[in-house]
Amino acid sequence: MVKVKTNNKVTVKKNPVAEFFISYPAVAIIIALVVSFSVLSPAFLTVGTFQIAMKGNAYLLIAAIAETLVIMTGGIDLSVSTVMALSAVLACLYMDFAGAGVASIVVGLLIALAIGVVFGLFNGVFVGYLGMQPFIVTMGTRLIALGVAKALTKSVAVPGPTAMVYFGFDYKAGIPTVFILSVIVLLVMAVWFKQSKWGRELILFGANKESARYCGIHVKKVEASAYTMAGLLSGLAGFFTIIVLGVGQPTIGDSNLLTIIGAVVLGGTSMDGGEGSVARTFIGISLLALLTAGLNAMAIPYTTQMVIEGLIIFIGYGLSVNVTAKSSSAVK
């Protein structure tokens, strides 16, 4: 940003590149990581590395979008990952029972979505309408979903339909098809979020609940709808796990929650609500995916990986809090 004095006026010339990196500081880290890994490991900068990262994170992207919606309200949803797991398990159990076929897969998808909606609606009613703490409510639903998923399967992954397994190996122009589908979901959500009245209400609600109420927004409904939508997307993410992993994995929710929340926050969505976007979440997921891919390409021991990932989260979060926040206040 350059200040130019012309007679009595002060006009501000913005450097678009600098502005971009200030708005999306995680992108700077991504570039630094790609450069670092490319220099340090010849195995990193290959098409295969990026294909693996895209495929492996396709469902996490959708789950992270779900989490973004809730975090934008200033809340948190701890049940996203286990609802994802339960949806996948129930869909697989049905598809296993019903046998191979398109109709079976379609019904499996509907089951996954329905499970997500049920849990999301439950969270939404308790948080939005009954005013209960999101952390506690979603911790409860997290455990319920996890318990049911494990009880139904005895913690054994349920094999998915062969057609879905092989669909996971499908590529369009070198890009995993499942990742393309995830990006389509991302684009739909981004456009809807930006263009719809609901999206604007959600942002205002997250920024200032009282103001939103005085503006005539039905705040309870808006908050409940965010959790419900998050549930729906969690169900969809669960269906995508079947494509990526080839199974309905009941334990997948155990390990992915922190990755999902980490990606949202690293992308720059504020935990206080009111600021963020699904595009930022895409950046956060990309950062974590490339970090893991690079560390694996270098065969870094996993304990060292944990330390590095922790440091990167500190750096990324520090950047998003300080650089972006100062930029926002400077603009104000």
Next chain:
Amino acid sequence: MKKRVLAAALCAVMVLGVVGCSSSTTTEETTEAATETATEAATEVVEEATEAAGSASDLTIGISIDQLFDSRVATVMGLEDGLEAAGVTDIIELVADGDAQTQNDQVNQLINQGVDGLLICPVDLNTIETALIAADAAGIPVVLYDRDAPDSENVITAVSCGAYDDGYQGGEYIANVLAEMDLDSYVIADLKGPDSDDVGVQRSAGFNAAITEILGDKATVLTVETGAWDTATATANFQSTLQANPEICAVFCGTDSFIPGVETVLTDAGRMISVGEEGHVVITGINGSLEGYEAVVNGIADGTVVMDCPNTGIIAAEALLGYLVDGTTPERTIIVPSVFYTGDDIEANADSIWGVMDLSLSYQ
């Protein structure tokens, strides 16, 4: 503005530094420096020792480890010994830390790096299948070690310790000791591994088969869930089971790691009586870890099934190299037998028990 850009630049430098530093302390440089000297001296010997060494030394082998704990470290060290003895120096190891999806990504990464063969211990026997399909499609042979994926057609062999037989040996010992007591009924606790782990399932199945075979209807087996081999869960659940069933006279521990928890619970309940004394609760374990060995030596447990972890690793490595170098296709399943030791013979055989050996736990 300049400050903010500077801050961003500094952070970028830090990222470069973090990643760069980690690499310098880990794999290539250190390994190369260390192996250069050792390899120079050993090369001649190795070349003469094995005919396969000439071609095996050109191979890159990927090892996918489900999770690191004592017995797995022993097996992986066996894998390394087997590979290095044949002249393989290019070994890439990745640890999934118990996460099935992470393991699939890591196996795909190893395929992407162009490894010639894969040695995998699957986290989950079903989830690993997509990674095995990818390896098969890339023409990379896979040998599973320690844990089988029985339904998979995409592996050349699985080398493991024979979980069913291990469980049977533990059950057979308990049943024989109890049979000598000649009681009307016997209540036995089975601290079993998770259903998602074929090893846990098979050990429990083997144990139950032996009990039924020897004690018949007189025996009642109470299954105690232990989560994912979690000692805290095992201890808590066993405590509840013992409170509800104080007549428990024997405990089968699916792994030696459960023995200290069982000892604590029995001590709290005033039931911890040493082996050979009146009122002793019969306890057996499986593994061969140091804690299992010490429990038997100290008279807490009656015996433990000692797995041959190092040999399992060596045999798995040899099976893969045999396939790659000589084109030898091994049996679909290779069982490495375990040995049941009691307080009478465990100390005399300490040299052959991996948990007592001087294993350098160098894995991170």
